[in-house]
Amino acid sequence: xxxxxxxxxxxxxxxxxxxxxxxxxxxxxxxxxxxxxxxxxxxxxxxxxxxxxxxxxxxxxxxxxxxxxxxxxxxxxxxxxxxxxxxxxxxxxxxxxxxxxxxxxxxxxxxxxxxxxxxxxxxxxxxxxxxxxxxxxxxxxxxxxxxxxxxxxxxxxxxxxxxxxxxxxxxxxxxxxxxxxxxxxxxxxxxxxxxxxxxxxxxxxxxxxxxxxxxxxxxxxxxxxxxxxxxxxxxxxxxxxxxxxxxxxxxx
Amino acid sequence: xxxxxxxxxxxxxxxxxxxxxxxxxxxxxxxxxxxxxxxxxxxxxxxxxxxxxxxxxxxxxxxxxxxxxxxxxxxxxxxxxxxxxxxxxxxxxxxxxxxxxxxxxxxxxxxxxxxxxxxxxxxxxxxxxxxxxxxxxxxxxxxxxxxxxxxxxxxxxxxxxxxxxxxxxxxxxxxxxxxxxxxxxxxxxxxxxxxxxxxxxxxxxxxxxxxxxxxxxxxxxxxxxxxxxxxxxxxxxxxxxxxxxxxxxxxxxxxxxxxxxxx
Numbered sequence: 001x002x003x004x005x006x007x008x009x010x011x012x013x014x015x016x017x018x019x020x021x022x023x024x025x026x027x028x029x030x031x032x033x034x035x036x037x038x039x040x041x042x043x044x045x046x047x048x049x050x051x052x053x054x055x056x057x058x059x060x061x062x063x064x065x066x067x068x069x070x071x072x073x074x075x076x077x078x079x080x081x082x083x084x085x086x087x088x089x090x091x092x093x094x095x096x097x098x099x100x101x102x103x104x105x106x107x108x109x110x111x112x113x114x115x116x117x118x119x120x121x122x123x124x125x126x127x128x129x130x131x132x133x134x135x136x137x138x139x140x141x142x143x144x145x146x147x148x149x150x151x152x153x154x155x156x157x158x159x160x161x162x163x164x165x166x167x168x169x170x171x172x173x174x175x176x177x178x179x180x181x182x183x184x185x186x187x188x189x190x191x192x193x194x195x196x197x198x199x200x201x202x203x204x205x206x207x208x209x210x211x212x213x214x215x216x217x218x219x220x221x222x223x224x225x226x227x228x229x230x231x232x233x234x235x236x237x238x239x240x241x242x243x244x245x246x247x248x249x250x251x252x
Numbered sequence: 253x254x255x256x257x258x259x260x261x262x263x264x265x266x267x268x269x270x271x272x273x274x275x276x277x278x279x280x281x282x283x284x285x286x287x288x289x290x291x292x293x294x295x296x297x298x299x300x301x302x303x304x305x306x307x308x309x310x311x312x313x314x315x316x317x318x319x320x321x322x323x324x325x326x327x328x329x330x331x332x333x334x335x336x337x338x339x340x341x342x343x344x345x346x347x348x349x350x351x352x353x354x355x356x357x358x359x360x361x362x363x364x365x366x367x368x369x370x371x372x373x374x375x376x377x378x379x380x381x382x383x384x385x386x387x388x389x390x391x392x393x394x395x396x397x398x399x400x401x402x403x404x405x406x407x408x409x410x411x412x413x414x415x416x417x418x419x420x421x422x423x424x425x426x427x428x429x430x431x432x433x434x435x436x437x438x439x440x441x442x443x444x445x446x447x448x449x450x451x452x453x454x455x456x457x458x459x460x461x462x463x464x465x466x467x468x469x470x471x472x473x474x475x476x477x478x479x480x481x482x483x484x485x486x487x488x489x490x491x492x493x494x495x496x497x498x499x500x501x502x503x504x505x506x507x508x509x510x511x512x513x514x515x
Contacts, residue, residue, distance in 0.1 A: 022507070053508065059346045062508045085348040095339040112347045154343065164346075 010037045012162055012194050013058065018067035020053050020218075027053040029218040030067070035162070038192040040184075042199070042209030044238075046246040049215040051198050055164055058196070059089055072161060085113060090155035091166035095147055098140030102131060102150055105139055106157065113158035125153040128183065144171040152180065156187075162194045169204065181208060202238040212238075216245055274423040281427060288434035296440035309469045312383045314438045314462060316373050320396055321458060322429050323369045324403025327362020328355070329410040329425035336419065336513050345510060351501050355494070358411075359404055366400065391468050394479050395461045401486035402457045403429070408493035412500045418513050438462050457482040457489070 013035035020028040028050040035041045043051050056062035058069060060080045069076040071083045096105045103122065110118035126132050129149040134142065139150065148171050155163060165184075169177035181204065187193045199205050205212060206226045214222040214229065222229055226238060233241045269275050335341045344354065377383040386392065406429050413421045435449055436458035442450050453459045460482035464475035504510055 020508075052511070056508060056511065061342065061345060061505065061510050063502070063505045081348045081350065084346060087346075089342070089346045091342070093339075094342045096343065097334065097338040097340050099338070109343070109347070112344070112349055114348075151343075 011035070012037045012072055013196070014068075014070040015058075016068040016070075018054070018057060018069065019065045020050075020057060020062065021065040026218050028057070028064075028215075031215070031218075031220045033213055033220065033223065035194055035196060037161075037194055038188055039210050040188060040195045040197055040208050042197050042205045042212040043215065044198070044205060044212055044242065045215035046242070048217070050218040051215055052166075053218075054215065055089075055166060055196070055198065059087075059164060060084060085158065086160060087162040087164065088155040088158055088160040089164040089166075090148075090151045090168055092148060092151075092168065092170040093166065094151065096139050096150055096154065099138065101136045101138055102126070102142070103135045105150065106153060109154045110157050115157055121157060122153075125156055128156075129153050130179075145173055145176055148172055149176065149180075159191070160193070162196070164196045166198050167200065168197075169199065169201070177204075184208070202242055206238050214241075214245060216248075221245065272420055274420050278423055278427070282430075285430055285434060289439065292434060292437075292440050292444050296444045299444075306469050308381060308383055309387070310466060311439060312377050312381060313385060313388065313465055313469065316370065316377060316385055317395060317399055317461065317465060318433070318438050318458075319373060320366050320370055321399040321403045321406075323366035324362045324400045325407040325410065325429045326403075326425070327365040328358040328404060328407025329414070331358040331361050332411040332414060333422060333425055336414065336422075341510060341513055351498065352494075355408065355411075355497065358407070362403065362407065363400065366403075370396075388465060388468050391464065391474050391479075394483075395465060398457055398461050398479070398482040398486055401483075401490055405486065405489040405493040406432070408490075408497050412493070412497045415497075415504055415513060416500045416509065418509070432456055432458060435459070436462060441466060454481075455485065457485040460485070 011034045015034070016032050018028055018031045019026065031050075031054070033041075043054060045051050053062065057064050058071070058076075060076055060083070063077075072086060074083055076083055097108075100108070103126075106122045106125070107118060110122060115121050123132075126135065129152060131146070131149060131153065134146065139147065142150065148168065152168060155165070163184075168184075169180055172180060184193075184195060185208070188195065195208075197205070197208055199208075209226060211223065211225055212229055213220055222232060224232065229238065229241055230236065233244055235241045235244065269279075335344060345351075374385050377385065388395070410421075410424045410428050413424055435445070435453045436456050437445065437453055438458070442453050442459060442463060445453055460475075460478035464478040464482070467473070467475045467478070504513075
């Protein structure tokens with residue numbers, strides 16, 4: 001649900017008629033949506049729905065077949081560098097160089113993003129993610145949960161205006177997952193951070209997201225607040241909505 | 253000991269060869285290259301029947317200079333592979349980093365690597381074999397520069413192929429430079445090669461460097477013509493390699509292969 005007084009000027013991501021076609025396969029088919037400033041938008045759908053393709057296109061890793069992506073008012077195709085310096089990304093499926101220490105990894109990315117006072121920023125993030133004692137620990141010796149925290153710290157180095165998070169809590173224990181969710185929500189309230197969030201944890205999606213987009217076979221089949229989606233599909237919770245959609249996909 | 257378990261492991265490895273051209277190539281590639289290089293060296297030595305002048309200088313000089321080319325190429329392709337192995341490629345390319353900036357950074361690393369390696373080999377050659385590479389004189393500078401440029405061109409092409417075809421092309425990072433070794437006349441003059449290979453050899457920048465090196469050792473003066481050819485060819489190849497890299501990078505972004513490079 002968006003805060004009151006949202007106007008068109010608050011749109012930070014604008015996707016119009018986005019299509020990605022690989023030969024005969026249409027991974028994303030004429031999808032349009034907006035993300036508003038300070039919003040946490042969830043991207044849901046069964047495997048093969050087009051979520052990863054969508055995120056890759058929004059990050060400029062994949063060139064769309066047709067359609068338009070505007071981020072922070074700029075056309076992604078023409079202003080990739082300017083946009084990427086103001087957004088960031090973290091995924092449970094992407095790691096960091098394992099032969100570098102925690103501090104070395106964060107230093108490299110702080111330089112890549114041109115952070116003005118990298119040491120202060122890194123120390124703040126290490127405290128935030130409870131990693132102060134791991135400064136000189138080799139990334140390869142961290143647990144998967146610790147690597148996820150390191151990736152999240154990396155994703156916040158440049159104080160992004162938009163954060164793309166692909167299953168950010170998948171390898172965290174319940175305590176750290178809860179802390180991470182609280183941290184992200186806190187960041188959103190303090191800084192107006194916008195987040196695009198994917199997860200297969202339906203309770204998490206209900207808790208975190210203001211709005212959810214449901215993708216299936218590359219189509220946007222439903223969009224709304226979690227409550228609106230429950231009403232639309234006549235279900236008690238998002239998990240039931242997800243199962244209904246996924247099984248309809250299998251049946252077809 | 254159970255035969256079925258031994259065969260299961262053998263089968264697991266044979267499955268790899270069924271679908272991997274690079275693994276199949278590896279079986280034949282190195283023996284073939286060794287045969288070519290050592291075969292031509294033997295022919296060369298046979299021609300002189302043990303009376304080859306400056307024998308040590310020819311071989312050790314060639315070995316040290318070849319290593320410069322190899323390290324230069326490795327600096328680029330192995331640096332790229334490091335990102336693939338650590339699943340860090342996406343982190344880099346969702347940052348404002350430009351592909352060209354990435355390439356330049358790997359070129360810097362290659363210079364660091366080859367200087368470090370050269371320092372060790374030069375000192376060891378001097379201590380162990382009393383061979384001083386600096387006897388080549390000022391010509392050493394353009395020779396080394398040309399080998400670095402050629403190494404960069406091969407490194408960029410290798411990186412491009414890994415970017416396009418993923419880890420199955422990884423083997424090229426160690427093998428592609430050596431494809432040029434028999435034809436580059438590293439350890440023997442071009443005249444030793446068969447005529448058709450001689451024609452190919454003159455289009456390889458390293459050939460001009462090694463021919464030039466032998467000419468300097470024989471005290472035949474600075475080989476200006478060879479240096480001009482080497483710089484000219486390197487300029488063309490380096491430019492072509494960079495253009496190929498950008499072209500393939502666009503294809504990779506169209507096909508969504510960046511996420512799958514590590515597979």
